[in-house]
Amino acid sequence: MIPLKAAFLFLILPHSILTQSSSDSSDSSSSSFASRTSIAAPSEFASTISTASVSLASTSSSTSSDAFLGITGASNPSSSQSTATASTSSSPQTTNTQKCNGNADFCGRRYSNVSMVVAHNSPFAVAHNAASNQVYTVIPQLEDGIRGLQFETHYPNASAGLHLCHTSCSLLDVGTLEAYLTTVTGWLADNPYEVITIMMGNDNRVPPSTYVSPFQDSGILSYVYTPSASNLTLDEWPTLGEMILLNKRVVVMLDYLANQTEVPWLLDQFAYQWQTPFSPTDPAFPCTVQRPENQAEAVSRNMTYMANHNLNVDITLAGLDLLIPAYTLLGEVNAVSGNGSLGLAVNNCTAMWGRPPNFLLVDYYNFGNFNGSVFQVAATANNVSYQQGSCCGGTGTTGAAIRTECSRVVYVSLVVVSVLVLVLV
Numbered sequence: 001m002i003p004l005k006a007a008f009l010f011l012i013l014p015h016s017i018l019t020q021s022s023s024d025s026s027d028s029s030s031s032s033f034a035s036r037t038s039i040a041a042p043s044e045f046a047s048t049i050s051t052a053s054v055s056l057a058s059t060s061s062s063t064s065s066d067a068f069l070g071i072t073g074a075s076n077p078s079s080s081q082s083t084a085t086a087s088t089s090s091s092p093q094t095t096n097t098q099k100c101n102g103n104a105d106f107c108g109r110r111y112s113n114v115s116m117v118v119a120h121n122s123p124f125a126v127a128h129n130a131a132s133n134q135v136y137t138v139i140p141q142l143e144d145g146i147r148g149l150q151f152e153t154h155y156p157n158a159s160a161g162l163h164l165c166h167t168s169c170s171l172l173d174v175g176t177l178e179a180y181l182t183t184v185t186g187w188l189a190d191n192p193y194e195v196i197t198i199m200m201g202n203d204n205r206v207p208p209s210t211y212v213s214p215f216q217d218s219g220i221l222s223y224v225y226t227p228s229a230s231n232l233t234l235d236e237w238p239t240l241g242e243m244i245l246l247n248k249r250v251v252v253m254l255d256y257l258a259n260q261t262e263v264p265w266l267l268d269q270f271a272y273q274w275q276t277p278f279s280p281t282d283p284a285f286p287c288t289v290q291r292p293e294n295q296a297e298a299v300s301r302n303m304t305y306m307a308n309h310n311l312n313v314d315i316t317l318a319g320l321d322l323l324i325p326a327y328t329l330l331g332e333v334n335a336v337s338g339n340g341s342l343g344l345a346v347n348n349c350t351a352m353w354g355r356p357p358n359f360l361l362v363d364y365y366n367f368g369n370f371n372g373s374v375f376q377v378a379a380t381a382n383n384v385s386y387q388q389g390s391c392c393g394g395t396g397t398t399g400a401a402i403r404t405e406c407s408r409v410v411y412v413s414l415v416v417v418s419v420l421v422l423v424l425v
Contacts, residue, residue: 070098071107071193071241100193100240101147103384107241111195111251112234112304115346115381117374118148118199118361120310123164123174131172133310133325133363136392138180141365142187142196144392145375148359149184152201153177155210162206162214177211181218188223188249195240197251197359199269199306205256208263215252223250224265231271233302273359275306276349281314283329283340287349287357306359307349309333309342325363334368336376342368343377356381366392 100107106114119141121133134141138149154165154173164180166172174180188194200211215221225248229236243249253269260268270292277290287307289300311326311333326333335341342360350356360381365374372391379386 071100071244098193100244101195102145103382105384106382107244108239110235110237110239111243112232112237112358114240115356115358115360115378116147116197117145117365117378118150118197118306118359119146119365120308120361120363121151121166122146122149123151123180124166124172126172126174129172131166133166135364135366138183139187140392142184142191142194144365144372145378146365147195148197148199148361150199150201150361152203153211155204155206162210165203176214178214178218181214181220185218185220185223188220192247192249193244195243195249195251197253199253199359200255202254202256202258208254208257208259208266211254211266212263220250221265223247225249225251226265227267227272230260230268231303234304237304273304273306274300276308276357278308279312280308280310281312283311283333285309285311285340285345285348287345287352301353304358305349305353306361307345307357308361309345310361310363311340330364330367331369334362334365334374336369336373336380338369342374343380346377346381350381 098104098107101114101116119134119138122138122141124132125134125137126132136144141149151164152166153162154169155162156165156169160176162177163169164174164177184196184198188196215224225238225243251267252265253267253272255269258266258268258271260266274289274295275291276285276287285307289295289305311329313326329340332338332340333342336343338344342362346356346360360374360378362374366372368374370376370388372386372388375391376386376388
């Protein structure tokens with residue numbers, strides 16, 4: 001199987017079919033995810049997180065931090081009755097006022113008990129480049145509600161350092177890992193109640209120490225969470241509230257050659273997470289374990305997991321098996337319900353494993369049966385509400401409306417692939 005993405009190097013995607021209009025961006029109903037959920041950090045927040053070295057359960061009740069009270073809840077008097085005589089006691093009842101990852105309910109939930117949308121190949125959002133997997137760059141992604149950033153890293157040479165390239169740096173190179181992380185760091189500083197996950201592919205199989213410098217120099221390392229063990233079961237992860245109060249709000253995973261003895265914060269992805277089939281071509285999206293291979297079911301049931309939900313089309317041309325993204329089916333694949341939909345896949349996974357996926361990996365997250373449908377799926381999995389009409393960057397076009405244009409793109413793609421195969425074979 002050859003994912004011949006390089007064949008698209010000469011194809012210019014009509015960016016208008018993938019980019020949404022921002023004509024209604026001034027409408028208050030179209031405000032970004034961050035503006036709906038983020039609250040400016042109180043002045044005490046920085047000092048609270050810098051000294052928080054114990055669990056929330058053992059934190060002194062005398063703390064004056066607004067952040068602590070908002071996330072953990074304030075103690076309110078309540079009345080209780082005994083069987084012998086009526087009495088009034090002052091027993092604490094927690095009332096969350098601060099939202100964590102957009103919802104107050106999430107503050108008390110473990111990281112392993114939240115479903116989040118992951119942008120497949122997050123950095124690859126370049127206009128008129130068919131190797132892109134997203135329309136919007138990382139800041140709009142995060143503003144809209146993306147909480148997982150997945151991408152490939154390449155190491156062209158020692159002087160260049162780690163770059164973000166799609167398949168190869170000759171096909172699409174969007175710059176250095178450090179520059180991308182610097183942008184994310186700025187967003188984290190502006191949004192102190194958000195927890196994100198970064199999942200990286202080590203395409204050139206470089207040593208884990210290679211990643212230290214970009215994370216240090218970008219400033220993001222101070223936010224990175226280091227677990228207490230080389231793998232964590234579901235009930236061993238901290239809550240989002242704990243991660244926020246400690247200001248360790250970024251979980252970083254590497255698919256190959258992670259060594260937590262050498263770099264403790266760079267997690268071995270498949271020691272903490274399993275995944276459904278990668279680069280899927282089956283619209284049924286089976287919820288079976290592909291990576292890591294041969295893992296016992298009992299182990300899988302006690303780990304976080306990711307549903308890979310980016311559909312590809314498998315074709316044979318000149319004796320070669322090729323994978324082409326299913327552009328024309330974006331509306332169905334990212335939909336809330338229906339055959340091949342993200343919503344149906346999550347339901348099937350939940351039925352099979354007794355809990356929804358923690359990570360929902362998608363292409364072009366801004367498309368679906370309505371704008372933001374992928375976030376509706378995540379909200380349903382989390383048993384919380386989602387404000388429809390708040391995504392993505394204004395009004396936009398659903399998958400159904402781009403079908404004709406995408407069909408033309410796929411046709412041109414096949415022509416380009418045919419020419420390249422004839423030249424190269």
